[in-house]
Amino acid sequence: MIEPRATKVLVIGYVWPEPRSSAASGHVMQILEVFLEQGWDITFSSPAGFGEQRADLTALGIGEVPIELNNSSFDTFISELAPDIVLFDQFMMEEQFGWRVEKYCPDALRVLESCDLQSLRQGRHQRLKERLKASEDNNDFSGLFAPASREEFEHMANTDLAKREIASFYRCDLTLMVSEVEIELLVEQFRIPRSLLHWCPLMVDLPAGAPVEYEDRAHFLHIGNFRHAPNWDAVLWLKTAIWPLVRAQLPDAQLHIYGAYTPPKATALHNAAQGFHVLNWAEDALQVMSKTRVCLAPLRFGAGIKGKIVDAMLCGTPNVTTPVGAEAMHDQEPWPGAITRTAREFADSAVRLYQDKAQWLVAQAQARHLLSSRYPQSTHGPALIERLIECQRHLPQIRRDNFTGSMLRHHQHKSTQYMAQWIEEKNRNQAHTL
Incomplete structure (x- = not known):
């Protein structure tokens, strides 16, 4: 036969x-x-x-x-x-x-x-x-x-x-x-x-084992390929409007920005004194994300669904984003972090998540539920x-x-x-x- x-x-x-x-x-x-x-x-x-x-x-x-x-x-x-x-x-x-x-x-x-x-x-970029x-x-x-x-x-x-x-x-x-x-x-x-x-x-399927605990994490993180225009725009908004508001409340806060194909215009934004660190490409994005307390995704335009946010959920890392960042990602499920519309809302939500362990743990649990209900391979x-x-x-x-x-x-x-x-x-x- x-x-x-x-x-x-x-x-x-x-x-x-x-x-x-x-x-x-x-x-x-x-x-x-x-x-x-x-x-x-x-x-x-x-x-x-x-x-x-x-x-x-x-x-x-x-x-x-x-x-x-x-x-x-x-x-x-x-x-x-x-x-x-x-x-x-x-x-x-x-x-x-x-x-x-x-x-x-x-x-x-x-x-x-x-x-x-x-x-x-492209249409959303033009509107921006x-x-x-x-x-x-x-x-x-x-x-x-x-x-x-x-x-x-x-x-x-x-x-x-x-x-x-x-x-x-x-x-x-x-x-x-x-x-x-x-x-x-x-x-x-x-x-x-x-x-x-x-x-x-x-x-994706849920990873085995428990995520890194709140006390063992530090810093804020943004990650994304710099060749993708929405990611570069997000870094600019962080630099010019959002991050100064965060630092006003958390003077010692550190933001680590990772991205493939980092151009000179991005590295020029690096400023250690401001806690604004442009660190180029991450060898293991999930490992870096797992040690971070809060992921920031201030997307002012874009489409599709966001891999950086799925990665954050996989690592048990709460995130702050915009309606564009959250679009089509959670249906009627609670968002594992915060969805904001202004730089002030974004900064305030990021600080609250960073400091409030109880809120942070709720967001982490919501991420796990969302992954298992919506994204299982x-x-x-x-x-x-x-x-x-x-x-x-x-x-x-x-x-x-x-x-x-x-x-x-x-x-x-x-x-x-x-x-x-x-x-x-x-x-x-x-x-x-x-």
């Missing part, structure tokens, strides 16, 4: 995963772990260069194959690989390689992994810029934190990024979304069929596999019902194909003249 072969999965990454540098890469790694548990045969490819902190995929049994943009060598590669499922990590990879996948592996299930809704993040330009007040940003979904839509709808991103969602057979808030925005405002979306948040992993298998089983019907996606693939893929072929020919001619 011939044994059925394992499902073949090709993941096309925007970058090679760096789970210790970004939540987006961490989510990709969680998905890969779920696939590995099924015994699936996984190949990871990316046109990006190798980063210093990239995960060792080969040690996990995952094949690594670098690929090139605008190069027909990909056509030969994917034809020979013949994957059953192709997962695009971020919509830009679907734009670049989607037409090639459809042409050479038409029966492969095409899945998009969306770490956050980028056009939503307008607010900063219109007012010198660096304290109260509550007006940014309560827009209706229709208002969010109106800030996004006319942008090129939104049109590209939403079109990519339509062209795929399924899109994985980390945020239920973003799912509702897509369904209610952009009219994307709910059947094309699947809620797949960060997937043991729940979301099987749900993801079940959804992918269901989509494979009904793929002809899914594509027939998604006429908008079929129409967009017809037009966009033709234009992308011709542009890619023109660039490839241009590159070939240039190489010949050298």
